[in-house]
Amino acid sequence: MKKPAVILLSGGLDSTTCAAIADDAGYEMHGLTINYGQRHNYELKAARAVAKQFKFKSHAIIELDLASFGGSSLVSDKVEIPKNRNLNTSNNIPSTYVPARNTVFLSIALAKAETLNAFDIYIGVNAIDYSGYPDCRPEFLSNMNSAAQTCHTYPINVEAPFVDLTKGEIVKIGLTLGIDYSKTWTCYEGKERACGQCGSCNERLEAFALNNSIDPLLYKN
Amino acid sequence: MKKPAVILLSGGLDSTTCAAIADDAGYEMHGLTINYGQRHNYELKAARAVAKQFKFKSHAIIELDLASFGGSSLVSDKVEIPKNRNLNTSNNIPSTYVPARNTVFLSIALAKAETLNAFDIYIGVNAIDYSGYPDCRPEFLSNMNSAAQTCHTYPINVEAPFVDLTKGEIVKIGLTLGIDYSKTWTCYEGKERACGQCGSCNERLEAFALNNSIDPLLYKN
DSSP: OOOOOEEEESSHHHHHHHHHHHHHOOOOEEEEEOOOOOOHHHHHHHHHHHHTTOOSEEEEEEEOOOOOOOOTTSSSSSOOOSSOOOTOOOOOOOOOOOOHHHEEEEEEEEHHHHHHHHHEEOOOOOOHTTTTTTSHHHHHHHHHHHHHHHHHSSSOOOOOOTTTTTHHHHHHHHHTTTTGGGGGGOSSSSSSBSOOOOOOHHHHHHHHTTTTTOOSSBBOO | OOOOOOOOESSSHHHHHHHHHHHHHTOOEEEEEEEEEOOOOHHHHHHHHHHHHTOOOOOEEEEOOOOGGGOOOTTTTSSOOOOOOOSSOOOOOOOOOTTHHHHHHHHHHHHHHHOOOOOOOOOOOOHHTTTTTTSHHHHHHHHHHHHHHSSSSOOOEEOOTTOOOOHHHHHHHHTTTTTTTTGGOOOOSSSSSOOOOOOOHHHHHHHHTTTTOOSSSSSSO
């Protein structure tokens, strides 16, 4: 019998590759997507497509209105999304930051894991995000893992296989595992085709280029 | 100028006493109540009354549907609420357990703290709960505090002043601080008057009795 695992699934490149790793390791997969008031539904659509692609045993979409706390362009129409974000040149937190996002996501994943008697949670945070988001840092993930070891009657593990990897290295793993990346969604903009210009699109395109591969996603230009 | 603090407020005896401690320490208080699909709205009503009583600067009520995960009588109509819970005689988790509740509550409080630039979160977990709920244990709270120190650009403190106290000791503090406990709500049942029979009512009545004091709350009998 397969062991259950909870996969935090945004429908993006990282969480999809994370799902492929858990699938490859033989887990019975249970997806968890948090709808935290994103500006558009392309991410949710992508998450559903990925869950279907990997034949998830279950996929819960939980509504949580973090937007009411304010402060991030990812969840507010009042803040402009930054174009051509210059990576790794600043330790400032990008304006796309959502407060305590990974802490909140992991805690809800722990709740899901408890009800499934699952021992493992997969989260696709990675080294690129490390530059700006405190809750993607190895130290934070290690501390959340310690909390997860003690929050229930048995220890739960927080698996973050990409924490020290670059986006290029993540895509390399995904390509090796044969992932169809055409169903994933990365763009911060809520248009029918990815913009190819925002920080997320730039990172993604660069990651494929580094692997001498073509991103199968449809772009505006 | 007062420093802001986030107070996790259920409207019960512990969180209300916790609010009184933060008030006494001179914080600008911001309440946070999570509506996780409780069986009744008396708790929410009590939380609003307590926030008003202490002149909270703000009070956010966040909806989070943990009930969809199942497994607890606190959030499900399918499980019967245990009467006369025999305390401290078992290490089993009571059926009133909500999966990863304090982990989830603290993570949302961290999100709130970040948007307020607050350095402190108050949570009223206590030693009685320790007997059955893993996420009330000192070890877990210490680990969540470590996560809170590293999840943002500055360290956030998780203050759990009652973690080693009994319910009687908590009520003693509250009575000294002059709390009006008539507005608080403890009963697991969703009736107009508290039942006086469930585990929570028993604990509460005993705590007042230990302080030679009368609980000002209206009971059924």
